[in-house]
Amino acid sequence: MGLIVQKYGGTSVSNLDKIKWVAEHVVKTKEQGNQVLVVVSAMAGETDRLVKLCLQVMDPPDERELDVITSSGEQVSSGLLSMTIKSLGHEALSFQGHQIRIITNNAHSKAKIVRIDAERIKDILAKGSIVVVAGFQGVDHDGNVTTLGRGGSDLSAVALAAALDADSCELYKDDVDGIYTTDPAMVPNARKLDKISYEEMLEMASLGSKVLQARAVEFAKKFEVPLHVRPTSKPDSEGTWVVEENEEMSHMENILISGISFDKNQAKITIAQVPDSPGVAANIFTPLGDSGIVVDMIVQNISIEGHTDMTFTVPRTDFKKSIIITEEIAKKLGAKNILSDDKITKISLVGVGMKTHSGVATTMFKALAKEGINIMMISTSEIKISCVIEEKYTELAVRTLHDAFELGEEK
Amino acid sequence: MGLIVQKYGGTSVSNLDKIKWVAEHVVKTKEQGNQVLVVVSAMAGETDRLVKLCLQVMDPPDERELDVITSSGEQVSSGLLSMTIKSLGHEALSFQGHQIRIITNNAHSKAKIVRIDAERIKDILAKGSIVVVAGFQGVDHDGNVTTLGRGGSDLSAVALAAALDADSCELYKDDVDGIYTTDPAMVPNARKLDKISYEEMLEMASLGSKVLQARAVEFAKKFEVPLHVRPTSKPDSEGTWVVEENEEMSHMENILISGISFDKNQAKITIAQVPDSPGVAANIFTPLGDSGIVVDMIVQNISIEGHTDMTFTVPRTDFKKSIIITEEIAKKLGAKNILSDDKITKISLVGVGMKTHSGVATTMFKALAKEGINIMMISTSEIKISCVIEEKYTELAVRTLHDAFELGEEK
Numbered sequence: 001m002g003l004i005v006q007k008y009g010g011t012s013v014s015n016l017d018k019i020k021w022v023a024e025h026v027v028k029t030k031e032q033g034n035q036v037l038v039v040v041s042a043m044a045g046e047t048d049r050l051v052k053l054c055l056q057v058m059d060p061p062d063e064r065e066l067d068v069i070t071s072s073g074e075q076v077s078s079g080l081l082s083m084t085i086k087s088l089g090h091e092a093l094s095f096q097g098h099q100i101r102i103i104t105n106n107a108h109s110k111a112k113i114v115r116i117d118a119e120r121i122k123d124i125l126a127k128g129s130i131v132v133v134a135g136f137q138g139v140d141h142d143g144n145v146t147t148l149g150r151g152g153s154d155l156s157a158v159a160l161a162a163a164l165d166a167d168s169c170e171l172y173k174d175d176v177d178g179i180y181t182t183d184p185a186m187v188p189n190a191r192k193l194d195k196i197s198y199e200e201m202l203e204m205a206s207l208g209s210k211v212l213q214a215r216a217v218e219f220a221k222k223f224e225v226p227l228h229v230r231p232t233s234k235p236d237s238e239g240t241w242v243v244e245e246n247e248e249m250s251h252m253e254n255i256l257i258s259g260i261s262f263d264k265n266q267a268k269i270t271i272a273q274v275p276d277s278p279g280v281a282a283n284i285f286t287p288l289g290d291s292g293i294v295v296d297m298i299v300q301n302i303s304i305e306g307h308t309d310m311t312f313t314v315p316r317t318d319f320k321k322s323i324i325i326t327e328e329i330a331k332k333l334g335a336k337n338i339l340s341d342d343k344i345t346k347i348s349l350v351g352v353g354m355k356t357h358s359g360v361a362t363t364m365f366k367a368l369a370k371e372g373i374n375i376m377m378i379s380t381s382e383i384k385i386s387c388v389i390e391e392k393y394t395e396l397a398v399r400t401l402h403d404a405f406e407l408g409e410e411k
Numbered sequence: 412m413g414l415i416v417q418k419y420g421g422t423s424v425s426n427l428d429k430i431k432w433v434a435e436h437v438v439k440t441k442e443q444g445n446q447v448l449v450v451v452s453a454m455a456g457e458t459d460r461l462v463k464l465c466l467q468v469m470d471p472p473d474e475r476e477l478d479v480i481t482s483s484g485e486q487v488s489s490g491l492l493s494m495t496i497k498s499l500g501h502e503a504l505s506f507q508g509h510q511i512r513i514i515t516n517n518a519h520s521k522a523k524i525v526r527i528d529a530e531r532i533k534d535i536l537a538k539g540s541i542v543v544v545a546g547f548q549g550v551d552h553d554g555n556v557t558t559l560g561r562g563g564s565d566l567s568a569v570a571l572a573a574a575l576d577a578d579s580c581e582l583y584k585d586d587v588d589g590i591y592t593t594d595p596a597m598v599p600n601a602r603k604l605d606k607i608s609y610e611e612m613l614e615m616a617s618l619g620s621k622v623l624q625a626r627a628v629e630f631a632k633k634f635e636v637p638l639h640v641r642p643t644s645k646p647d648s649e650g651t652w653v654v655e656e657n658e659e660m661s662h663m664e665n666i667l668i669s670g671i672s673f674d675k676n677q678a679k680i681t682i683a684q685v686p687d688s689p690g691v692a693a694n695i696f697t698p699l700g701d702s703g704i705v706v707d708m709i710v711q712n713i714s715i716e717g718h719t720d721m722t723f724t725v726p727r728t729d730f731k732k733s734i735i736i737t738e739e740i741a742k743k744l745g746a747k748n749i750l751s752d753d754k755i756t757k758i759s760l761v762g763v764g765m766k767t768h769s770g771v772a773t774t775m776f777k778a779l780a781k782e783g784i785n786i787m788m789i790s791t792s793e794i795k796i797s798c799v800i801e802e803k804y805t806e807l808a809v810r811t812l813h814d815a816f817e818l819g820e821e822k
Contacts, residue, residue, distance in 0.1 A: 016464070016467055016468060019468075050487065053427070053487075053491065054490075054491070054494060056427055057427060057430075057491060057494045057495050057498055058494050058495070058497065058498040061494060062493075062494045062497045062498075064504070064505075065490040065491070065493045065494040065497070065505055066490075066494070068486060068489070068490035068493075068505050068507070069486070069487050069490035069491060069494075071486075072483040072486045072487050072490075075479060075480070075482075075483045075486065076461065076464075076480050076483050078479070079465075079476040079477075079479035079480035079483075080464065080465070080468060080476075080480060082473075082476045082479075083465060083468045083469050083472060083473045083476040083477070083480075084468050084469070086469065086473045086476070087468055087469040087473075093475070094475075094476055094479050096479070096509075096556070098509050098510075098554070099509075099554045099555075099556075143509070143510045144510070145507070145510075
């Protein structure tokens with residue numbers, strides 16, 4: 001009994017049969033005594049179709065009109081789901097971003113949610129109607145249609161759950177049945193987690209695990225919305241809860257590491273023997289940042305005879321652009337030369353448990369060394385350790401670490 | 412120079428090439444020094460596709476959700492047209508019903524426009540931007556999406572032209588190049604009219620001429636919006652103006668009749684020898700009206716020995732339903748029997764000129780009689796004369812009357 005927000009992605013509503021299944025599941029949740037608000041994505045393929053149409057008109061497309069056009073996908077699916085629920089004999093009402101209203105800033109196609117006026121929705125839910133909300137979309141202060149960026153429906157759901165103070169936000173996934181210790185496609189005995197903390201999930205999400213959008217998890221953490229990742233295919237399965245870190249999580253002796261994530265979209269650049277002086281780091285990273293390149297790891301070696309080596313990673317997709325900018329910087333700073341490599345992977349161990357335990361790093365380095373895998377960069381935070389290795393060792397490294405920390409299913 | 416509203420139907424924006432043509436034409440109008448607001452329908456076939464989808468979910472579909480879903484068609488086409496205009500280097504902004512706002516009552520799928528808040532649009536036009544408005548849609552007082560019924564985009568255009576006090580409202584048609592004296596498919600030398608009055612157009616529209624929706628013409632008449640029906644295929648052609656009746660129209664000796672319309676969607680029913688007493692007409696037509704049947708012509712013969720014959724016409728699509736209801740009424744009123752015929756056509760002569768001329772009816776009856784066409788019912792108003800004839804004579808009657816009133820192109 002409570003107020004539950006459910007979110008269904010595009011593949012879960014890709015045709016009328018699937019929409020009917022979703023409607024039945026929503027009705028079931030309602031009949032269990034809950035108030036239910038549902039957030040839907042566009043029918044699978046629809047957003048791509050609309051974007052393609054726009055690109056034929058204008059490339060890059062005008063962002064204001066792109067948002068008007070792409071948001072129609074969720075408009076249709078929300079109407080169809082609401083109608084299907086009604087056809088099952090239950091009250092339902094669809095709402096678009098401009099109706100609720102979901103107010104965003106005016107950064108078209110990547111808008112940020114500013115405010116949600118939830119009072120009307122609360123009334124409607126209290127009166128017993130199911131509410132179906134078109135995900136992905138909002139309106140700015142002038143009433144222009146905006147969208148939240150790809151995968152934005154997760155964010156819509158979390159934000160609505162926060163605004164309504166919902167008891168949980170269930171994110172239904174078609175392709176996974178929860179959050180795993182690592183990619184099950186790579187490690188066959190990867191184990192589904194029952195629970196994971198927001199912090200861990202954030203590290204997993206931003207480090208390349210694609211189940212949940214990092215922005216949605218951040219939002220959930222900020223407003224303490226309990227997330228429940230559940231498989232559409234097995235609605236009675238427990239899935240994975242993403243919640244506030246609690247005593248149990250950080251003190252259970254045997255849970256040092258929650259998961260292992262990896263990110264192949266990485267490239268590294270080294271500026272060798274750059275004269276070391278105050279402000280050198282700013283001189284290097286300001287031009288990169290100004291060009292919209294997100295620098296991830298940064299490692300600076302100790303200064304020898306007034307010179308230092310600075311190594312950093314960038315998304316592989318920005319590699320060429322980064323090289324060009326870095327070459328200019330190197331010339332200006334009088335560095336010796338530039339080294340670069342785009343055949344690397346970042347592997348990360350994530351776990352709130354490691355905060356209170358030493359030895360995690362040692363175990364990691366030993367395990368990799370035993371397999372002859374060279375570590376090129378290391379970076380640590382309170383709840384993660386990341387190592388950059390050669391890309392070709394990715395699978396071997398993930399499996400080795402998964403075994404070393406005994407993360408797998410018991411056999 | 413002025414403020415021009417242009418409306419393009421679904422076939423005019425059925426693909427990106429056609430949208431580009433429309434965009435270029437809009438830009439041309441703008442470059443001639445005008446402020447331009449464009450109203451678009453959904454891309455041809457899109458509304459049908461969406462309605463079909465809804466019917467698979469629920470039949471009849473929930474009307475609130477149907478409006479949410481079908482209005483997405485105009486949302487997409489308005490965005491695409493606006494983007495295309497921008498790609499040509501001109502400023503353009505799309506607007507949906509909820510943004511302008513076009514306020515309607517809450518009669519979903521056949522909503523009536525209550526008010527348009529045109530101030531923001533006026534500002535935007537004054538600043539030099541082209542405005543593209545999604546036709547067909549509005550919002551009710553609670554912000555629910557509504558639609559105006561099939562062909563509603565004509566009405567959107569006329570209402571916006573009225574709200575903006577536009578200099579003209581151009582309705583672009585793909586299939587016709589203006590209003591004709593009668594259907595050119597039936598009468599090869601039918602003549603395109605340069606001008607027609609609202610009143611005449613209303614009679615033509617409601618009598619079966621399908622070029623303009625009667626509601627749009629009524630609205631134009633009420634707010635004195637000059638309508639300009641123009642062919643998309645020949646944008647430089649003069650088309651037909653639909654305007655306020657003026658001196659010139661009603662006094663030019665040789666324009667008695669503007670056009671001939673015909674309506675085959677007609678059926679007639681006679682209640683024979685019904686006892687004639689006060690209230691008998693009400694007793695007959697109240698139950699029909701209550702069942703949503705629109706009775707058109709009514710003819711009552713003079714009463715003989717306390718009994719009268721009452722004949723009326725109904726839409727052929729409501730024929731069977733009307734028969735059933737009429738049989739019950741006949742029984743109740745003690746009428747002798749019922750006669751019916753659904754193989755009839757109503758032919759009408761329309762013209763403001765006939766107000767000040769006698770002899771139109773005589774010419775009509777003589778011309779029909781000469782061809783052996785029997786007149787079954789007659790009904791007249793200030794600017795029209797309608798006759799019901801056997802359906803099989805439709806084409807012959809239209810051509811005969813077209814010749815009799817010398818409406819054709821000069822040879």
